[in-house]
Amino acid sequence: MSAAGGRRSRPPAGGAKAWHGRLAGRTAPGLEAYSHSLDQDLQYWREDLAGSRAHARMLRTIGILSPAELLSIEQGLTRIAAELEASRFPFVTGDEDIHMAVERRLVELAGAAGAKLHTARSRNDQVALDLRLFTRRAQVDLVAGIAEVQQVLVRRSREHRQALLPGYTHLQRAQPTTLAHHLLAHVEMLQRDCDRLLDAHRRTDASPLGAGALAGSSLPIDRDQVARALGFTQIAANSLDAVADRDFALETLFACVLVAQHGSRLAEEMVIWASAEFGFVDLPDAWATGSSLMPQKKNPDVFELLRARAGRVLGDLVAACTILKALPLAYNRDLQEATPPLLDGVRVTAAGLAMLSAVMAAIRFDTERMAEAALDPQLLATDVAEHLVRKGVPFREAHTIVGRAVRAALRRGVTLADLEPSTWQRIHPAAGADVLQLFDARGALRRRELPGGPGPRTVGRALQRAELLIRRNRRQVELLRARLP
Numbered sequence: 001m002s003a004a005g006g007r008r009s010r011p012p013a014g015g016a017k018a019w020h021g022r023l024a025g026r027t028a029p030g031l032e033a034y035s036h037s038l039d040q041d042l043q044y045w046r047e048d049l050a051g052s053r054a055h056a057r058m059l060r061t062i063g064i065l066s067p068a069e070l071l072s073i074e075q076g077l078t079r080i081a082a083e084l085e086a087s088r089f090p091f092v093t094g095d096e097d098i099h100m101a102v103e104r105r106l107v108e109l110a111g112a113a114g115a116k117l118h119t120a121r122s123r124n125d126q127v128a129l130d131l132r133l134f135t136r137r138a139q140v141d142l143v144a145g146i147a148e149v150q151q152v153l154v155r156r157s158r159e160h161r162q163a164l165l166p167g168y169t170h171l172q173r174a175q176p177t178t179l180a181h182h183l184l185a186h187v188e189m190l191q192r193d194c195d196r197l198l199d200a201h202r203r204t205d206a207s208p209l210g211a212g213a214l215a216g217s218s219l220p221i222d223r224d225q226v227a228r229a230l231g232f233t234q235i236a237a238n239s240l241d242a243v244a245d246r247d248f249a250l251e252t253l254f255a256c257v258l259v260a261q262h263g264s265r266l267a268e269e270m271v272i273w274a275s276a277e278f279g280f281v282d283l284p285d286a287w288a289t290g291s292s293l294m295p296q297k298k299n300p301d302v303f304e305l306l307r308a309r310a311g312r313v314l315g316d317l318v319a320a321c322t323i324l325k326a327l328p329l330a331y332n333r334d335l336q337e338a339t340p341p342l343l344d345g346v347r348v349t350a351a352g353l354a355m356l357s358a359v360m361a362a363i364r365f366d367t368e369r370m371a372e373a374a375l376d377p378q379l380l381a382t383d384v385a386e387h388l389v390r391k392g393v394p395f396r397e398a399h400t401i402v403g404r405a406v407r408a409a410l411r412r413g414v415t416l417a418d419l420e421p422s423t424w425q426r427i428h429p430a431a432g433a434d435v436l437q438l439f440d441a442r443g444a445l446r447r448r449e450l451p452g453g454p455g456p457r458t459v460g461r462a463l464q465r466a467e468l469l470i471r472r473n474r475r476q477v478e479l480l481r482a483r484l485p
């Protein structure tokens with residue numbers, strides 16, 4: 001991250017600092033550029049201004065500000081918002097962070113009234129507030145992004161309700177399933193991500209304002225009023241914890257890691273499925289990339305990037321956790337360094353979700369190729385063993401019997417379905433001609449109407465459940481968005 005952002009105008013050297021009463025002279029060359037946080041702060045200036053507005057109104061309520069002072073502060077903040085929005089805010093050297101920059105500008109615009117805004121407030125509780133507000137929004141936006149991907153997967157599942165698919169373990173064909181059942185597995189993974197984000201949201205939803213630097217204020221401030229104005233349902237219970245805590249950031253990053261990881265698993269499957277060896281999917285040209293050298297190539301780079309960026313988000317989590325480790329209470333400047341990983345992790349995860357819903361909506365499934373692979377009779381070996389179990393053969397024995405049959409078939413270069421009834425009989429008396437009727441993948445699915453299974457009626461119910469979950473996720477998004485300032 002570059003030290004001094006290019007969008008700021010070069011200031012007159014050495015603007016007076018908030019602490020010039022205590023610290024004499026100029027800051028050492030290089031220290032300001034090394035230590036400021038403006039680049040990251042510019043991603044949550046709106047939250048910072050919302051916090052200032054709520055704080056100012058509370059100062060008015062308790063009589064620290066007159067109505068006229070509140071008015072000039074509010075007008076100043078409105079002007080500052082317009083300047084930041086238009087990237088025309090006049091930063092100066094010595095603006096160590098967005099909090100100091102806004103306060104300095106407010107004093108320029110509103111004079112003495114502006115100088116009262118920082119009453120009973122510290123940048124420590126201010127940045128904690130900004131990050132909690134930013135994180136609340138990010139959590140909600142991520143849930144919305146996830147619901148979008150879920151919706152696409154459910155739609156694709158409905159389109160291909162009947163499509164057979166071989167299920168894999170160890171990337172070896174295992175048992176028959178359906179494309180819908182497979183895609184719905186991803187919907188479940190994503191649902192846990194929504195739940196995790198919403199759960200993290202409950203703990204993010206506590207206002208730190210009023211904690212001051214670490215021990216609050218001797219002035220009669222009203223923390224509840226400020227919290228309510230900013231859409232928090234609680235206030236942080238301990239002032240030291242309020243300024244030192246970044247659990248909400250770590251939890252959110254962890255939730256992002258799992259979202260990204262889930263995306264990477266789906267992406268990896270699409271990379272494999274897009275290979276000529278599988279041929280289960282085909283990317284429309286608009287979503288594929290070519291080779292600068294090999295004219296025939298059509299590459300799934302988008303999925304490879306999704307796969308890789310899960311690693312990046314994990315890096316963000318590890319960085320943030322490592323920075324927080326062993327920090328003594330309360331605020332330490334180290335906390336500033338935990339912010340870029342939060343911003344990066346959230347941004348990369350959200351961008352990945354947007355890509356995933358777009359590309360999964362566009363991808364073409366070759367359901368004939370899938371069905372061809374799913375009709376491999378070997379996939380029904382377990383069904384034969386279970387058929388023997390129904391006749392009273394202990395499962396372990398049945399497993400051995402069918403294993404022998406598979407070996408016999410392989411020796412002859414045929415499939416399990418090609419073995420004569422007499423061969424089955426020779427292997428075990430319980431296995432007769434009735435074994436042959438088992439070699440029907442659709443029949444195998446119909447035999448699997450257990451809860452959570454790939455049976456067609458069960459998958460029908462699973463689709464309804466998924467749609468209900470998506471509706472619920474979206475309702476949560478609406479409710480929580482309405483509470484954001």
Ligand code: ARG
Pocket residue numbers: 037096097123124127331333335336339
């Ligand atoms: N830029 C700081 C941060 O992001 C704000 C708080 C600074 N507080 C302080 N006491 N230096 O954490």
